[in-house]
Amino acid sequence: MSLQTPTPATTTGLRRLITGGLLRYGLILALIAVFAAFSAATPTFLTLANLQSILVNNFTLLVIVSIAMTFAVASGGIDLSVGTAMDFASFAFVSLVLAGQPVAIAAIAGLAAGAFVGAFNAFLISGIGVSPFLATLGTLFIGRSVQQLLTNGGNPVYLPPNGVPEAFRFLGHGAIGGFPTPLAIAIVVIAAVAVVFARTRFGRVILSIGIQPGVVRYSGIAAPAHVAVTFILVGLIAAIAGLILTATVTTYIPSSGNAFLLNAIGATFIGTTLSPLGRPNVAGTVLGALLLGIVANGLLLTDLNFYWQQVGTGTLIFAVLALSFINRKAAGSV
Numbered sequence: 534m535s536l537q538t539p540t541p542a543t544t545t546g547l548r549r550l551i552t553g554g555l556l557r558y559g560l561i562l563a564l565i566a567v568f569a570a571f572s573a574a575t576p577t578f579l580t581l582a583n584l585q586s587i588l589v590n591n592f593t594l595l596v597i598v599s600i601a602m603t604f605a606v607a608s609g610g611i612d613l614s615v616g617t618a619m620d621f622a623s624f625a626f627v628s629l630v631l632a633g634q635p636v637a638i639a640a641i642a643g644l645a646a647g648a649f650v651g652a653f654n655a656f657l658i659s660g661i662g663v664s665p666f667l668a669t670l671g672t673l674f675i676g677r678s679v680q681q682l683l684t685n686g687g688n689p690v691y692l693p694p695n696g697v698p699e700a701f702r703f704l705g706h707g708a709i710g711g712f713p714t715p716l717a718i719a720i721v722v723i724a725a726v727a728v729v730f731a732r733t734r735f736g737r738v739i740l741s742i743g744i745q746p747g748v749v750r751y752s753g754i755a756a757p758a759h760v761a762v763t764f765i766l767v768g769l770i771a772a773i774a775g776l777i778l779t780a781t782v783t784t785y786i787p788s789s790g791n792a793f794l795l796n797a798i799g800a801t802f803i804g805t806t807l808s809p810l811g812r813p814n815v816a817g818t819v820l821g822a823l824l825l826g827i828v829a830n831g832l833l834l835t836d837l838n839f840y841w842q843q844v845g846t847g848t849l850i851f852a853v854l855a856l857s858f859i860n861r862k863a864a865g866s867v
Contacts, residue, residue, distance in 0.1 A: 560806045560817065563853055564824050571831030578834055585713075591826030593715045594774045598793045599800040599822045600726050600815065601770035606801050607730070607813040608763045609743040610658070610665025614650060615797060617676030618768040619790030622647040622775030624683065627690050627785040636700035640776055647772020648765055650676065655761035665764075673791070680787040690785040697783055705780030715777045722770060727815040739763055744812070796825050799850045806853055824849070 571578045598615050605612035626643035630636060650672060657668035681687050692701075709717040730736040738759050741749050749756050774793070779785055803824065804817025828849055832842040 558807075560803060560820055560824065560853055563849070564820060564827070567824065567827055567831065567849070571827065571834070575831065575834040578831060583830065583834070587826050587830045588716055589713050591830050592823055593713075593719045594778055595793060595796055595800060595826060596819055596822035597719050597722050597774040597777070598771055598790075598797040599804075599818050600722055601767045601774075602797040602801045603804070603813045603815065603818045604726065604739070604763055604770070605665065605669075605767050607743045608739050608760050609746055610760070610764075611669065611798070612654065612665065612764065612767050613669040613794065614654060614672035614676060615767065615771040616788070616790030616792070616794045617673055618647040618650040618771035619775035619778065619793065620676065620680055620785075620788060621650055622772035623779040623785045623790070624680065624690070624787075626776050626779050627692060630698065630701055631690065631692060631696075636698050636704075640704075643776050643779075644769060644772045647775060648769045650771075651765040651768020652761075654764040654768070658764060659757035659761040677788055677791075684787050687787045689787070692783045694783075701780055701783075703780075705777060705783070715781065718773065718777060722773060723815060723819055726770075730815060735759065735762070740812070744810075796822075796846075799846075800825055803850060803853050824853075 577583055598619070601615050601618075602612060605615075622643035625646040626639050629639035629642050634642075654665075654668050654672055657663040657671070658665050663671075684690065704714055707714040712720070730740065738749065738754055738756075742756050742759060746756060771790070775790060778789070800821035801813055801818050803821035804815075804819070805811045805813055807817030807820065808814050825846065828846055829842070832845055837845070
């Protein structure tokens with residue numbers, strides 16, 4: 534029996550299949566490449582202290598905010614006010630602790646403040662019909678002004694060093710089962726949202742709304758109610774990051790949550806490259822946040838000018854998204 538020579542069509546199809554597979558996992562390859570590059574470029578990158586710093590200082594807060602953003606994008610929208618939800622939660626948390634309230638009560642109030650921001654967005658989007666982009670952009674501007682008014686022009690609110698309750702300190706600097714408390718909370722948030730998307734009807738409806746809103750509407754499902762709940766959850770998850778941030782620095786700084794906005798958007802859309810359909814997903818968002826965290830840490834260790842660090846991060850985001858576009862185009866032509 535003789536061996537058959539592959540036809541040009543077979544060879545082309547195989548090449549497309551291999552190329553498409555490599556491009557689909559471009560995020561993982563980029564993560565490995567960036568990790569290897571910084572390991573070779575900076576001797577302190579691979580130290581245990583620095584790796585822990587990446588997880589706790591660069592990854593934890595970003596991944597929580599990015600998971601919140603993933604919820605919004607999965608529903609076919611976006612939330613530009615996740616930083617506002619963080620800030621409102623932070624302000625309520627610090628203010629009540631400073632007033633002598635128990636940490637648990639202050640934390641619940643902080644979560645409620647973040648959920649209130651989400652509920653306001655839900656009212657604008659599902660109740661009035663404003664687009665998510667415009668609604669959350671308006672909330673961002675309103676929230677920034679409210680914070681200025683509450684703090685007499687943007688003055689930080691500090692907790693005195695000798696007045697920090699132990700439970701408050703534990704939230705930012707403690708450990709649970711060997712994991713730093715912030716990282717342990719992030720793991721719980723990631724797992725919970727992954728279960729919602731994979732195992733619950735609510736999660737499947739949200740994903741369906743993001744893909745085919747018209748079909749969901751005509752099927753009799755209350756899409757506006759699901760979207761409203763989604764944005765309330767976005768505010769609530771972002772509030773968790775606000776509490777952790779405040780407990781870490783023992784200070785509320787107005788509008789500090791907005792520093793996470795662009796990276797959260799970047800991590801979410803980088804994460805879509807892990808999906809064959811280019812859809813938001815928890816695993817991709819986690820890897821996207823980890824990639825941006827590693828890049829931020831590595832560029833800082835190289836003593837590169839801050840503005841060049843932003844150029845490097847932006848270029849990386851563009852490259853990964855470009856690979857995703859090429860992947861989907863190649864997949865469509867197979």
